[in-house]
Amino acid sequence: MLKQDIKKYIYQSLKRITKENNKWPIFCINEIPLNIQNDEKFGDYSTTIAFLVSKKLQKHPTEVAKILLDELQKNPPKQIIKIELAQNGFINFYLDKKFIQKELGKMSKTKSKFGSSKIGYKKKIIIDYSSPNIAKPMHVGHLRSTIIGEALANLYESLGYQVIRWNYLGDWGTQFGKLIAAYKLWGDKEKIEKSPISSLLNLYRKFHEQMKSNSELEQLGQTEFKKLEQGDKENRKLWLWFRKESIKDFKKIYNLLDIKFDLFIGESFFEQDLLPLISFLQKKKLTQKSKGATIIPLEKYDLPPALIQKSDEASLYLTRDLALAQYRFKKYKPAKILYVVGNEQDIHFKQVFTLAKIIFPKQETELAHIKFGLVLSEEKKKFSTREGELISLEQVINQAIKKSLIIIKKKKPEWSLSKQKKVAQVIALGSLKFNDLKSFRTADIVFDWNKMLDFSGDTSVYLQYTYARVNKILSKAKKIQNKNLKCNYQELNHPLEISLIKKLSEFPEVIELSAEKYAPNYLATYLLSLADLANKYYESVPILKSKNDLTLKARLNVQLILLENITNVLKKGLKVLGIQVLKEI
Numbered sequence: 001m002l003k004q005d006i007k008k009y010i011y012q013s014l015k016r017i018t019k020e021n022n023k024w025p026i027f028c029i030n031e032i033p034l035n036i037q038n039d040e041k042f043g044d045y046s047t048t049i050a051f052l053v054s055k056k057l058q059k060h061p062t063e064v065a066k067i068l069l070d071e072l073q074k075n076p077p078k079q080i081i082k083i084e085l086a087q088n089g090f091i092n093f094y095l096d097k098k099f100i101q102k103e104l105g106k107m108s109k110t111k112s113k114f115g116s117s118k119i120g121y122k123k124k125i126i127i128d129y130s131s132p133n134i135a136k137p138m139h140v141g142h143l144r145s146t147i148i149g150e151a152l153a154n155l156y157e158s159l160g161y162q163v164i165r166w167n168y169l170g171d172w173g174t175q176f177g178k179l180i181a182a183y184k185l186w187g188d189k190e191k192i193e194k195s196p197i198s199s200l201l202n203l204y205r206k207f208h209e210q211m212k213s214n215s216e217l218e219q220l221g222q223t224e225f226k227k228l229e230q231g232d233k234e235n236r237k238l239w240l241w242f243r244k245e246s247i248k249d250f251k252k253i254y255n256l257l258d259i260k261f262d263l264f265i266g267e268s269f270f271e272q273d274l275l276p277l278i279s280f281l282q283k284k285k286l287t288q289k290s291k292g293a294t295i296i297p298l299e300k301y302d303l304p305p306a307l308i309q310k311s312d313e314a315s316l317y318l319t320r321d322l323a324l325a326q327y328r329f330k331k332y333k334p335a336k337i338l339y340v341v342g343n344e345q346d347i348h349f350k351q352v353f354t355l356a357k358i359i360f361p362k363q364e365t366e367l368a369h370i371k372f373g374l375v376l377s378e379e380k381k382k383f384s385t386r387e388g389e390l391i392s393l394e395q396v397i398n399q400a401i402k403k404s405l406i407i408i409k410k411k412k413p414e415w416s417l418s419k420q421k422k423v424a425q426v427i428a429l430g431s432l433k434f435n436d437l438k439s440f441r442t443a444d445i446v447f448d449w450n451k452m453l454d455f456s457g458d459t460s461v462y463l464q465y466t467y468a469r470v471n472k473i474l475s476k477a478k479k480i481q482n483k484n485l486k487c488n489y490q491e492l493n494h495p496l497e498i499s500l501i502k503k504l505s506e507f508p509e510v511i512e513l514s515a516e517k518y519a520p521n522y523l524a525t526y527l528l529s530l531a532d533l534a535n536k537y538y539e540s541v542p543i544l545k546s547k548n549d550l551t552l553k554a555r556l557n558v559q560l561i562l563l564e565n566i567t568n569v570l571k572k573g574l575k576v577l578g579i580q581v582l583k584e585i
């Protein structure tokens with residue numbers, strides 16, 4: 001942990017200064033900025049901590065940096081050979097190369113565990129993601145939730161948390177009364193079995209269409225829903241069947257995306273808990289009546305009042321979310337619950353979290369709304385079909401696979417069609433996921449297939465390609481390797497080798513930070529910069545030229561270890577993002 005050691009040292013130095021001058025602020029270790037320098041002129045690492053301190057002290061950064069530098073120079077740890085003040089208050093650290101080189105040995109010993117930790121030991125985290133609504137197609141918003149949620153689940157798993165992947169289906173509400181009524185009028189069992197979601201959607205649409213001219217239908221829908229609520233056998237059976245068929249359809253997409261949930265517990269599950277919850281809220285005198293409806297005012301919190309029960313006593317999404325939170329607190333006692341849902345539900349979750357604090361003041365679970373932006377088309381418009389409807393997810397995925405198959409056919413005409421197809425699928429799904437994860441999630445993302453599938457862009461295919469290239473060099477190198485020669489890490493003295501080791505050693509910290517900030521984009525960007533270095537490396541430094549030269553052969557052994565670690569980290573990092581690697585592209 002090269003970086004961590006330096007950060008610790010800066011932290012301790014700051015603490016010593018604060019002892020004498022209590023105006024100086026102290027940061028926790030992880031707040032101390034420390035960046036890798038890849039140009040030897042600026043040392044190995046540099047910090048901008050003086051800027052942060054100077055803001056609090058209202059002094060010039062250079063002035064602050066000088067004081068800090070004096071302190072830092074007093075008793076540096078053995079791996080630091082020089083500390084210098086650079087322009088404007090930057091402080092640069094020069095390390096003894098030996099320690100950097102040794103770090104590679106440490107890394108490769110931990111092998112596949114490198115990047116994992118036990119921070120989350122014995123802690124649970126519930127991740128509520130994807131959560132589509134039954135009898136309706138999943139849309140690109142659900143796709144974003146699925147991709148981001150899965151990456152977060154993998155990140156927390158790497159940190160040793162027990163992760164509960166929870167698909168909170170939208171499977172309750174008055175719309176199911178309408179759907180049941182529509183089915184009873186015009187339903188066709190076979191059609192639904194063949195393509196459940198689109199047939200159910202058509203039924204629902206037809207019902208709405210006819211409602212315009214037939215006012216009795218509205219009432220009919222309500223009656224059917226009441227019957228469903230009261231446990232009417234036939235209606236329950238129909239609803240269960242719609243639910244089952246919809247999940248079957250959703251699972252096709254999840255299989256394609258290689259995602260498995262632990263639970264499919266949706267809104268309907270909490271129906272029984274709502275009345276007791278509402279009367280509990282009334283007893284606690286939290287609720288008020290407003291035009292026949294039950295509300296909880298939240299103006300103290302700058303939020304609109306929470307509607308708990310409508311005047312016709314129908315329950316609501318919000319109330320169900322409260323019952324859901326209560327259930328999760330009690331049953332799992334999780335350290336965190338993440339709700340991976342679009343920006344547009346911002347107010348909803350602010351209300352839920354505020355209410356959860358008021359109603360269950362003792363619970364310590366951290367609740368977080370993991371928001372994300374829209375998906376835009378190449379023209380930066382909301383993603384939709386020509387008729388202005390939202391495109392279905394299946395269409396999107398199939399489009400991506402088709403596009404990448406065209407590219408692979410051009411690049412690898414010699415491959416069999418089945419191999420081309422397999423690779424095209426891995427590439428397509430990777431680009432879909434990576435395009436979503438590479439920028440901070442609250443930004444809108446753009447679907448521009450040409451950019452997403454660019455082999456030399458900021459794409460997953462670039463990472464997969466780099467992985468495949470390094471892998472190929474590795475297997476060639478293994479053939480000419482002389483295993484009897486001792487591994488001497490000090491042979492790795494090329495600046496790019498030093499840079500690569502420093503970059504690799506950052507991996508565990510990147511995983512931790514991405515999880516902590518709910519920002520898989522940190523990991524995505526990290527992998528891109530690692531790949532950039534790796535590409536530069538094998539393009540400019542001879543690796544396979546050792547022939548019979550013994551010193552070169554000895555060097556090859558450690559180069560091999562370096563390459564192995566590169567492929568390890570690329571593979572593991574991509575896996576955390578939900579993306580597969582390929583042995584060759």
Ligand code: ARG
Nearest residue numbers: 128131132133168169170341
């Ligand atoms: N089904 C909802 C939708 O499609 C998302 C549910 C999110 N999770 C929650 N606990 N509210 O918008």
